[in-house]
Amino acid sequence: MAPFLSKRDLNFQLFEVLDTAALPQRPRFADHSRDVYEDILNLAYAVAERHFAPHAREADLNEPQVVEGRVRLVPGVAQAIAAFRDAGFFSAHHDEALGGLQLPWVVMQAVQAHFQAANVGTSGYAFLTIGNANLQRVFASPEQQQKYMMPLLEGRWLGTMALSEPHAGSGLADITTTATPRGDGTYSINGTKMWISGGEHELSENIVHLVLARIQGAPAGVKGISLFLVPRYRVQADGSVGENNHVVLAGLNHKMGYRGTTNTLLNFGEGGETIGELVGEPGRGLAQMFHMMNEARIGVGMGAVMLGYAGYLASLEYARDRLQGRAASQKDPSSAPVPIIRHADVRRLLLRQKAFVEGGLALGLYASSLVDDLETGPEEGREDTRLLLDLLTPIVKSWPSKYSQEALSDAIQVMGGAGYTRDFPVEMYYRDNRLNPIHEGTEGIQGNDLLGRKVTQAGGRGLQVLLSRIQADLDASAGLDGLEEIQAALKAAVTQCTQALQTLLAQAGQIGPDLYLANANSALEMLGHTVVGWMWLRQAAVAAQALPGARGDDADFYRGKRHAARFFATHELPRVRAHAELLASIDRTTTDMQEAWF
């Protein structure tokens, strides 16, 4: 069995490309050191390997089932969640006063990466709980935090996000679940929620739902939506679990992948009253959710990266071992077949995977480091950091979701028929990852967010910050050995992006919002590839500087980094031009298309 994660690369990204080892200089992390971080990452690897990886396929093959109104999962899930809890990961990035380790976000993401790679389905229960608690930490009252957040940090209860409804998935403005004041400050919740991951199970004695609903008389649209804490079982004054709160499982969704994470249809207020507590002010529900959206979307992107990465490692191991065929120049049929990694097209498929997943990992961790900079970095520059993070978030979410899927298709292709069977994990990763371009905002929504909001936000300041950081890295890498291709291709891509956006923005007022956004997907593609090209420049520059002093495996590792950058430059970055030209042409093909013509 191939490893599910490359420790060497994770260390490279955290400690050579990013300066994670310098974080302990910040007051919040004063008790930390690189050794502490490495110990925690080693613990994550051990827990993931021992408790998460072994039942990944079993959970895929044995979908969650409804038994007497509850959801039954394979036994490994509960054991894994217990191990995750015992290792302290539920609260690891929280304050020491809350029992946490005050881990930086980038290290927390690296921890989570292990579980996403080892078993994305089971890790879902943990990460939904962490996301729920993070939101409570910012917006819930101290009493609510004591009642609903602390059990999550302790891993005693688990949490969900209950946003979508059967008629309103991407269109949250139209949700109809109602919240009726009960006169005592609490609300009676009624409605149906769809696509709720972890919405019902027997893993914990209670489940805390964060629910979007409308208070009676609230205005239409997003301004009428409020956020509520709704427990599966009511919580008694002493914090113990009380009577049924009538959140009823109405059905399970049967998915192509991600099968370990049960996905539910829930009725609130069926067969009795469902009582919820308002979080913060009325009408702020969507804004509160979106406050956490950067982190949630980075999490989706990182999950996609790790599935792609695990697939890459599996197909790499196979390609080294599998003997088949000969070089085109080898005409002697009695010569021995060679490992398929020697064939140029197999190497292309492996290099492409390497370029996508290591580029995606660099991007996900870079964005995570921006979250740290925003929270604990120098005051000066935080606004720029926030705008850059806002700009990058739709890319961090969508680029790995799409290109890990390409990588996983390549992993299957390397392995041929074997990759298409359950004898190897890549077909499962391929099914699992196909969810990532859909949830937490579809690719279409990310494109609109990027071009419609982030590119123009604060007068385009986020884009300026991005371009100046890319330029600074280009300047700093000038003269380094073996970087010619990535430097030239990145410069060309930056020029193409800049010109396309200038052309489009100059006409934005005239063409109106619908046509302005018609080719938002090309903006996402064009900027996505350019940003990942930048990530490859950064990695290649570190490698080029380290190479003269490196020996053996280390030297090979750095040469591989530099070569993957070259691959991204020669095989991938040239795709930017077609997207830039389409965007600049203000192409009307999609808007001109009539429904009757399909």
Add this chain to the structure above:
Amino acid sequence: MAPFLSKRDLNFQLFEVLDTAALPQRPRFADHSRDVYEDILNLAYAVAERHFAPHAREADLNEPQVVEGRVRLVPGVAQAIAAFRDAGFFSAHHDEALGGLQLPWVVMQAVQAHFQAANVGTSGYAFLTIGNANLQRVFASPEQQQKYMMPLLEGRWLGTMALSEPHAGSGLADITTTATPRGDGTYSINGTKMWISGGEHELSENIVHLVLARIQGAPAGVKGISLFLVPRYRVQADGSVGENNHVVLAGLNHKMGYRGTTNTLLNFGEGGETIGELVGEPGRGLAQMFHMMNEARIGVGMGAVMLGYAGYLASLEYARDRLQGRAASQKDPSSAPVPIIRHADVRRLLLRQKAFVEGGLALGLYASSLVDDLETGPEEGREDTRLLLDLLTPIVKSWPSKYSQEALSDAIQVMGGAGYTRDFPVEMYYRDNRLNPIHEGTEGIQGNDLLGRKVTQAGGRGLQVLLSRIQADLDASAGLDGLEEIQAALKAAVTQCTQALQTLLAQAGQIGPDLYLANANSALEMLGHTVVGWMWLRQAAVAAQALPGARGDDADFYRGKRHAARFFATHELPRVRAHAELLASIDRTTTDMQEAWF
């Protein structure tokens, strides 16, 4: 439930773009007419709808199982095969003297398309049998045909192709199954075959395997491989089924998709002797197989097209019905949500699917029409037809395999979470179609075939024929209304392809075969998109000519064709340039990569 196939488009392709109605002018088809063809296509639709479509999901959910050494399938499969047989489709393209209808190949492919779209898993049993019989028709002796082919044409027995072995999938030169002369003209077959679709089941009283094996003392490599007819049960003198021939099921492969077609590991000569008959001359096995390869590969491409097409139709129906969101310019949150087909990015995803699947269908049927021209067309020009068909075959096989997968991903994306569930068929099509870039020669093999063999075959004559046919269609379409984008983009793509190949070929001798083939995938991509661009020009030209006289639905249909051509021109053909430039640069990135650097 959405239709699985567009009758309107199939008629357009056969009778408006291609001149299928003129085929009855050829002597072999003298008893036919357009009405006859349409009746047969209607029969195919009815049989597919009634007997194939209903159990497609059931067969996907209930994988074949081994019960007492036999493979048990869901009951619908046997009923469907019986209906297929009763309709006469097993022998439909064979001579009337053999009980056939002498259907042209292009009509036969259109017939088969219905079953591929309705239920690709069940149709596998039928098409493997048809392929087996086709090979026997060309190479088997009259006695063998009577004994082994006629029961296939009658649909009483089913057939397989047993080529691969556990250590030799793509590398057939290394197969080790042996054939030992028994002294009576027959051979004793020993060895293990892998990935044998339909290798064991209870659908028919016998199974006829076509097996590649080495006669003792044969030379190494492909020249030592011979082809054998090996029945599951021995055939008695009167043609009836006799005793066990000891072809033993050793295991089933568990696949991501295509689950209805059981896929087996078979041992020949286990627990007793397996007797086979040599087909034709010794040492000709691979050549015989490859003689049928054009048709087999067109069949795979058509299968891919039809899966993509069925997904397109399903997501289109969903997009018309599903209400969600509003236009970017609509700021009133109390306005009604719109059908998602109104959103530009959803239209992009639908147009992209339409461009891929209708372009693929045009290509598959065009190539099928070349098979007819080769067999029944005017003597003059047959060599050109053969070279063009040879050149197109790797594209016809691989382009739809890849781009139907993109289309199916888009179908899922249109439907969001719903598309990711088993409530709709698109996730199944997505899993099914992922096999197509693998079997009957992987994408890598197709690229090598195209660039290493077909482009240079007969002094590049095939490529010249292709370019002159494209130019003729460009000339013929000059001045037609609304074709400017596709004409300009296709001309540019042709120029880019031509220049890239000229540059590469000029250095071929100097750089050697390994580097020459290193970027064969870019040749496949570049020529693939260009050829499909040509297919779109042909469709758009027919539509533009028909539009002035068209009304209502017909006018909408033609406008849709012309608009999809514009989409392919503006959104897809610009991708050709990056591939052409990479190819012309004789890029060494994949060949320079060292194994230790991964």
